[in-house]
Amino acid sequence: MDNNSKDLMRIIQQKFSRLSKGQKLIAEYILKHYDKAAFMTAAKLGTSVGVSESTVVRFANELGFSGYPNLQKSLQEMIKNKLTSVQRIELSNDYISQGNALKGVLKADMENIRVTLEKINHNTFDGVVNSIFEARNIYIIGLRSSTALADFLGFYLNLILDNVKVVGYGISDILEQMINVNENDLVIGIGFPRYAVKTIDALTFAQNRNAKVVALTDSLLSPLAAKADYTLIAQSNMASFVDSLVAPLSVINALIMAVGLREKEKISNTFSRLEHIWEEYQVYDYKDKDKDNQ
Structure with a gap:
C-alpha cells in the first residue's frame, strides 16, 4: 500500500475504540474488504x-470526512492502481450481473461522462x-487498453495535420521511436489505471528533453499527470475487468473537433480527395450509390 492507503487504514484503526457498535462493523468490513467497499454506495455498504x-x-x-462520497473517493484513490484483473472480475460479479449488464454498464458510463464534464x-x-x-x-x-484511444486520436489528427506520429509496440523500442523529441515537439500520453510503465517512461523521456507534455488520464494524482504540462481529466471508474474508455474517448472526440474547426478549409479539401480515393479503390461499400446512378 502507498502512504495514502496506510494513512486511511491507520485513521480507522486509531479511531476504532471510539466508534459505535454499528460503526465498528463498517470499520471491520472496510479493513477486510476495502476493494469492494470503494465501489459501494452508502446504502449498499450499510x-x-x-x-x-x-x-x-x-x-x-x-x-474526518465531510460526507460518505469523500470517504468513498479516498478508498477509490487508494485501490485503483492496485486492483488485479482477478479482483476486478470478482467486483464485476458482485455489482454487474448478466441480467443487468447492459443497463449497469451504460449507466456507469453516463456517470463517467457527467463527472468528466x-x-x-x-x-x-x-x-x-x-x-x-x-x-x-x-x-x-x-x-495496453489505451492503445485504442491513441490510434483513434492519431487516425483523425493525421487527416487534419501532417506531423502526427502514434508511438507503440513494434520493431523499434518506444523510446527509439521518440529519439528526436525536443522542445519544439508535443507528446500526448494516454493512460488509466492500471497505468502502463512504458507510457510513464515515455513522458519522463519527453519531459527531460523539454518537449511539451499533455496527459489524458483519470486524476491529477495520476503518474502521467506528474509528467505533464497540461492534464485533461476523464473519469474511467468501472467496477469491472473491462476499462471504461467512454469518457476519455469523448474528450478525444472534442479535441479532434476543436482542431478540425480551426482547419475547416483544409479538412474539406482533404475529405474531398479522400472520397475519390475511397470510391476508386472500393474502400467502402458503394453498391447503393451505384444503384442510385442507374
Whole structure:
C-alpha cells in the first residue's frame, strides 16, 4: 500500500475504540474488504454490514470526512492502481450481473461522462488545442487498453495535420521511436489505471528533453499527470475487468473537433480527395450509390 492507503487504514484503526457498535462493523468490513467497499454506495455498504445508511454517513464524519462520497473517493484513490484483473472480475460479479449488464454498464458510463464534464478544465483544454498547432511534431502514446484511444486520436489528427506520429509496440523500442523529441515537439500520453510503465517512461523521456507534455488520464494524482504540462481529466471508474474508455474517448472526440474547426478549409479539401480515393479503390461499400446512378 502507498502512504495514502496506510494513512486511511491507520485513521480507522486509531479511531476504532471510539466508534459505535454499528460503526465498528463498517470499520471491520472496510479493513477486510476495502476493494469492494470503494465501489459501494452508502446504502449498499450499510446493507452489507447490517446498519442504516445514516450510520455509514456518521462513520465517514467520524473519520474526518465531510460526507460518505469523500470517504468513498479516498478508498477509490487508494485501490485503483492496485486492483488485479482477478479482483476486478470478482467486483464485476458482485455489482454487474448478466441480467443487468447492459443497463449497469451504460449507466456507469453516463456517470463517467457527467463527472468528466464537471472536472475537466476548459482553459486546459484550450491550451492543449493551441499546443497541437504550435508543435513541430506531435507524438501520441497510449499502451495496453489505451492503445485504442491513441490510434483513434492519431487516425483523425493525421487527416487534419501532417506531423502526427502514434508511438507503440513494434520493431523499434518506444523510446527509439521518440529519439528526436525536443522542445519544439508535443507528446500526448494516454493512460488509466492500471497505468502502463512504458507510457510513464515515455513522458519522463519527453519531459527531460523539454518537449511539451499533455496527459489524458483519470486524476491529477495520476503518474502521467506528474509528467505533464497540461492534464485533461476523464473519469474511467468501472467496477469491472473491462476499462471504461467512454469518457476519455469523448474528450478525444472534442479535441479532434476543436482542431478540425480551426482547419475547416483544409479538412474539406482533404475529405474531398479522400472520397475519390475511397470510391476508386472500393474502400467502402458503394453498391447503393451505384444503384442510385442507374
